[in-house]
Amino acid sequence: MVLRKSDLYGSLWKSCDELRGGMDASQYKDYILTLLFVKYVSDKAKTDPNTLIDVPRGGSFDDMLAAKGDKEIGDRLNKIIAKLAEANGLRNVIDQADFNDEEKLGKGKEMQDRLSKLVTIFNDLDFRGSRAEGDDLLGDAYEYLMRHFATESGKSKGQFYTPAEVSRILAKVVGINSRTRQDKTVYDPTCGSGSLLLKAASEAPRGMTIYGQEKDNATWALSKMNMILHGNEIADIAKGDTITNPQFVSGNHLRTFDFVVMNPPFSLKSWSNGLENDYGRFEYGRPPEKNGDYAFLLHALKSLKSVGKAAIILPHGVLFRGHAEATVRQRLLKQGFIKGIIGLPPNLFYGTGIPACIVILDKENAVARTGVFMIDASKGFMKDGNKNRLRSQDIHKIVDTFNKQLEVERYSRMVPLSEISDPKNDFNLNIPRYIDSSEPEDLQDLHAHLHGGIPDRDLDALGVYWDAFPSLRATLFKPNRPGYSDLTIDVSDVQQSVLDSDEFTKFAADVRSAVDDWFVTHRPILQAINEQTVPNELISRIADDLLARFKDTALLDEYDVYEQLMTYWHETMHDDVFLVMNDGWLDAAKPRKAIEDKERKLSETPDLVVGSGRGANKYKMDLIPPALVVARFFANEQAKVDELSLVADEAARAVEEYIEEHAVDDGLLADAMDDDKISKALVSARLKVAKHEGAEPEETQALQHLLGLYNYEAVTRKAAKDAQAALDAATLKKYGDLTLPEIKGLVLDDKWHATIAEGVASEVTGLTQNLVARIQQLGERYAETVDDLDAELRASEVLVSQHLAAMGVR
CATH class of the missing domain: 1.20.1060 (Taq DNA Polymerase; Chain T, domain 4)
Structure with a gap:
């Protein structure tokens, strides 16, 4: 059975459950990632004669499998990993985890059973057919684990991982794209597990030359393994403290690179401990002794070639703090090195919950730079457990806005240096000074409360709806007096009136037609999916076209439409594509027996059950759900x-x-x-x-x-x-x-097309509900005037007086 992304994730996390015991995530991640590494290189060696990793006799995953059930399994696994490490110069890289540690893995039978179960789980993962070059299945799995490990490791140990969504933004806004040559260099001075570097390099069509440095030994080992798992065996990942002991130097100078991406530790107090040579990094001012944010920024700047570019994640404090940092910031602005600033949502990162920003440095044309492009992207995110996460639409919007320098109200603008240097701002870069991203206040109108009517200014604020439905306003409202209007219908009838309007009906039909046209355009490449398909290129092509088609559609936000497709891609469509790539359309559509393994407590919920009792046959239909065949x-x-x-x-x-x-x-x-x-x-x-x-x-x-x-x-x-x-x-x-045309029709039309169209239609419904809710709110708010309330009060007073009189109370 082909290994889908969802299958892989489930198996890997189950292996974590087998291991964790009394260990925290920062400990057991080393065991899981080491086994993942050994399994991958062993499988790849069986099918790829050109692999750069030598898997020696006695140093493969098959040797691990042979150790299952052995009383000395922990010692044997250590020796197997040592042989693999020795053969590839990976000592102190892949052999960090001790598989014979009784304190972590238990003693005797407990260790024997735990490691045997772990090896069994990894044995079910078959990477021989993995198309990591085109889809990066393994890399995605690695990212999945790193994200979960970082989540569970907590604040003190989660900084080894930069969220993949943020990494993609850094890679794209720093200028790495489809035109970037393979010989260009990308460098991360605080590379952690290497995920940010890999995301940056992957934006170039043929990759890039990778350099990185990491001071934590265990995290450095993770980075080395990560590079190999992603096919970047020759990446140069050095070990040591970047500020006090930079490894990429030439004499008394830092080596320079085309691109720098970095997520350094925030506000590091001990950054200068042991600093002897600053390599000329502090020519624009020395950072304060107890805060290393600008030390890392200045290191990145010094590490750039004359036209080099950098994107660095830093806390917002670098934008406005005073004293030594204010001096550095002012000098960098005057030199024109700061090209842009992107404010991110809070609680994105695993080492801290504070909001951060991306500072983009660019030496090219720095002298001619007359402004700083700012984006306030702090409100675009989704909740994901106890963290926030950027959605696909948030990433795309940030990148589009920055790279095209688009000015969007309450979101982005080019701020002139003359405004930044004005005495009232004094080179303060705090984003709210220049972009007011707050929603307009919903003001109460006293005249409307006194005399009735809905203020026209409130109706004018709904202009995007009236642009989409030109005659609807006149249908729903009539003049009351200058500046005020009344509803022509009861407030409870507003929703039906909107839905029944010809303009809304036409709008919804036009949206559906646009989705249909988009799908018809791309149906040929979708039905041609085969083993040569590159999924990331496929989804990028069709998603960008969907975004472009809705760019000028009134009312609808094109990024909301884009998100509907991308959400479905991540949840379902990607797995479908992967199945077809590996099995072909006909085999991918075949039912399979649902997995029921009582020993390993694995049980799949069947899609179809034929028969009853013990004789029942349970089936999974991974590509085509039974409901589609029935329909x-x-x-x-x-x-x-x-x-x-x-x-x-x-x-x-x-x-x-x-x-x-x-x-x-x-x-x-x-x-x-x-x-x-x-x-x-x-x-x-x-x-x-x-x-x-x-x-x-x-x-x-x-x-x-x-x-x-x-x-x-x-x-x-x-x-x-x-x-x-x-x-x-x-x-x-x-x-x-089922014939091949029938299978393709079921998947392409009844499943993919129908689901995406339904998702986009829900955006139209949501917008309509927002309009109706606002009109109802305004209608109810000003339905009763003060005179009405006063008359009601007088009537109540009379009624109370009558009741009191009837009771003999005067």
């Missing part, structure tokens, strides 16, 4: 099942209603109850007793009637069940008869 080929049979199910449900309701009416104290069914419960068996038993004892005819008739209802329910339920079983059997058989 296309068995609509009449499904309608019959639905009809029979409805009859059975009505029969069940009849039973419930009759019991509810008569199974009460002193009711006709009271004697058939046991502990306030009633059942068919109790009714049958009571009926026999009632007949024998000569009970009241009304009770006997009630019991007989209920028994008849029970029997009818059973008959209808069986008919529905039999019809469903026949439909399930026919559906399963149909999978074996």
